[in-house]
Ligand SMILES: O=C(O)C1=C[C@@H](OP(=O)(O)O)[C@@H](O)[C@H](O)C1
């Protein structure tokens with residue numbers, strides 16, 4: 279597909295719903311008692327993987343086009359699916375559902391697409407198996423298909439997390455809600471806290487103190503009405519586009535601002551981007567963000583900010599190509615085990631467009647500013663790489679041709695339409 283090239287972006291957009299919260303709203307709705315309604319559910323492929331999986335687990339879920347209604351069956355009310363669960367491209371779905379299915383009176387098998395089937399699962403299987411679950415990978419590997427044996431008992435653990443991962447933490451939390459006694463998780467670095475917040479929202483109890491989290495099981499949850507805020511990880515593409523595409527000004531409405539997710543706002547500020555946050559809605563943890571074309575300076579991004587912007591690093595790397603000086607991104611080795619190796623994919627694809635970017639063991643070194651040019655690139659099947667490359671194409675009037683552009687539907691199906699709308703200066 280030929281990407282949209284050099285053009286200022288002007289206007290207002292409503293970014294799509296948060297992917298992490300959309301997944302969790304189906305999961306919590308399913309394992310609670312009573313009805314859950316979900317407004318502004320993300321209609322992306324990954325979240326449909328979660329929705330379909332819970333339908334196959336016997337949970338009544340309806341969709342009137344506006345609101346998704348989940349009739350909770352309780353965590354003990356799930357039923358055995360008639361076949362293995364296909365979780366598509368979604369790491370969040372496969373990892374979190376393991377915690378829910380770790381104690382069921384039936385066995386299940388989980389698998390996904392060619393990308394998901396290569397992503398590491400020991401990080402979740404090891405702690406769950408310590409809790410007396412019985413999870414195994416394909417032919418003694420840690421890769422899907424994952425087999426979960428029938429199990430009638432989970433025991434609590436104290437777990438020092440070896441990786442900073444909200445997916446691992448969340449899987450353990452879902453298991454802890456079903457275990458007899460207190461589970462303690464000590465995080466390596468704080469990661470997104472949507473699971474903790476939703477345990478409370480659905481009537482459960484959880485203690486959080488810095489990196490330490492305590493949950494006592496078993497607990498029974500109650501269905502809720504959920505309104506999903508916009509996803510800052512999707513907004514990130516337009517936050518960066520607004521800052522780097524000449525003569526741009528974009529107003530982003532309903533952007534989620536949970537502090538465990540706002541690392542990109544800190545980076546934009548450090549790089550001196552012209553960003554204004556207004557209309558803060560405390561209850562919904564969302565705000566309006568206005569961004570204008572800016573004179574940017576380089577920065578260093580490392581340490582505990584990394585989990586707060588992990589999915590934004592490809593687009594932050596593009597931002598750095600337009601900043602004066604050398605930007606160094608470190609401690610981001612988790613990028614190697616996403617949909618693609620995002621360190622290599624970002625470096626190689628941006629190099630093809632003329633960027634000065636070097637991959638390292640745990641990050642990237644980017645020298646700027648550089649003039650990007652046209653070329654043939656590929657999303658490599660990774661939605662975030664695909665969206666980053668489209669924003670890069672806006673910096674050149676030469677042709678940028680991208681293979682595998684369909685990948686964006688995983689988290690942002692209307693992405694190219696929103697780019698087009700902003701190039702026409704239309705509001706949404
Ligand atoms: O819990 C979540 O919703 C997510 C956690 C992160 O993954 P890790 O837990 O593997 O860091 C993130 O990259 C992913 O897009 C969504």
Ligand SMILES: C=C(OP(=O)(O)O)C(=O)O
Nearest residue numbers: 367368369370589616662
């Ligand atoms: C890594 C991502 O998601 P997941 O792990 O759910 O596939 C992502 O959305 O960038």
